[in-house]
Amino acid sequence: MAAPKAPLLGGKAAKEVSLEASIFSAEIKPHLVHEVVRAEMNDRRQGTRAAKSRGLVSGGRSKPWRQKGTGRARAGTIRAAQFTGGGVVFPPSPRDFSVKVNKKAARAALRAALSDHVQAGSFGLLSTAAFEAPSTKAALELLTKWGGETPTVVVVNDDEITLAKSFRNLHRVIVTVPSELEVAEVVWARSLLVSESALDALQRRAS
Numbered sequence: 001m002a003a004p005k006a007p008l009l010g011g012k013a014a015k016e017v018s019l020e021a022s023i024f025s026a027e028i029k030p031h032l033v034h035e036v037v038r039a040e041m042n043d044r045r046q047g048t049r050a051a052k053s054r055g056l057v058s059g060g061r062s063k064p065w066r067q068k069g070t071g072r073a074r075a076g077t078i079r080a081a082q083f084t085g086g087g088v089v090f091p092p093s094p095r096d097f098s099v100k101v102n103k104k105a106a107r108a109a110l111r112a113a114l115s116d117h118v119q120a121g122s123f124g125l126l127s128t129a130a131f132e133a134p135s136t137k138a139a140l141e142l143l144t145k146w147g148g149e150t151p152t153v154v155v156v157n158d159d160e161i162t163l164a165k166s167f168r169n170l171h172r173v174i175v176t177v178p179s180e181l182e183v184a185e186v187v188w189a190r191s192l193l194v195s196e197s198a199l200d201a202l203q204r205r206a207s
Contacts, residue, residue, distance in 0.1 A: 004118045009146055009193070010130025017125055017196075023206050024118045026111035035101060036109035037184045042097040050094050054079040054087030106183070110206045113186040122148060122191040125199065126156075126163060134165035143170070148191030155181055155194040155202060163195055178202040 004024045005016040019025075060079035067074050081089045117123040124146055131138060143152065150172040156163045158177055168175045174185065178201035186192060194202055 004115075006118065006123050006125050007146070008125045008127055008196070009142055010127035019118065020203050020207075023111050023203050024115050024123075026108070026115045028112040028116055028119075029108065032105055033109045033112050033183060033187060035099075036106050037187055039099040039101045040182045040184045042099050045097040047095045047097050049092050051088040051091035053089075053091050054081065057085070057087045060086075107206055109183045110181075110186070113183050114192070114202075114206060117186070117189075117192045122189075124148065124191070124193050126154070126193050126195040128160070128196045131162045131166050134162050136166055136169050139166040140170060143173075143191075146191075148193070150191070151189050152191045152193060153181070153185050153189040155192070155198050157195065157198045157201065160195055160197065167193075178205055181205075 003018040003021050005018055006024075008015040008017050054077070057079040060077035062077075064075050064078050064083075065072060075083075078086060080086050114123070130142070143150075152170075152173045154163070154167045154173060154175045155178055156175060164175045167173050174189075176185065178198050181202070
């Protein structure tokens with residue numbers, strides 16, 4: 001199998017760079033990608049939704065009226081759900097939505113998501129010398145010339161501040177680092193850009 005290639009953007013001349021076949025030509029397993037994306041989305045949920053049951057509502061220690069003779073239905077406490085200010089029947093309580101995913105499966109899902117972009121032609125590399133100074137205008141021109149669709153995810157290293165500043169203010173563009181890149185972001189993106197220096201870190205994480 002021939003090694004996959006991606007265009008190098010921002011360089012002096014048009015160029016294609018060979019990619020690691022084991023990562024960018026991996027088998028795409030939709031069920032595995034779905035499992036990992038679901039786990040990542042669940043990790044974002046706070047799980048703090050809650051309400052008070054009748055046991056948590058204050059007051060109502062004695063019967064609101066006597067058992068017989070009033071003509072009303074018997075009641076034992078005003079903390080019951082039928083009273084205003086009473087507790088909630090089967091209330092929601094704080095919970096943990098996290099789903100366990102094996103590291104091997106998470107890496108396989110990331111490889112599948114990256115490979116899908118390469119096959120679709122929506123994966124590109126950014127030259128490290130593309131921006132000598134931050135320029136949102138130049139970043140927009142680069143994306144327009146390349147023809148990449150938005151939303152776009154740009155992956156750069158922590159020290160590539162110029163690249164990050166150039167892309168972070170563009171509409172529907174997310175700038176992140178290899179260690180924080182999620183499979184959900186790769187799936188959500190219509191195009192994916194990775195800087196040359198961040199490519200090694202991304203490949204180490206997916207391998």
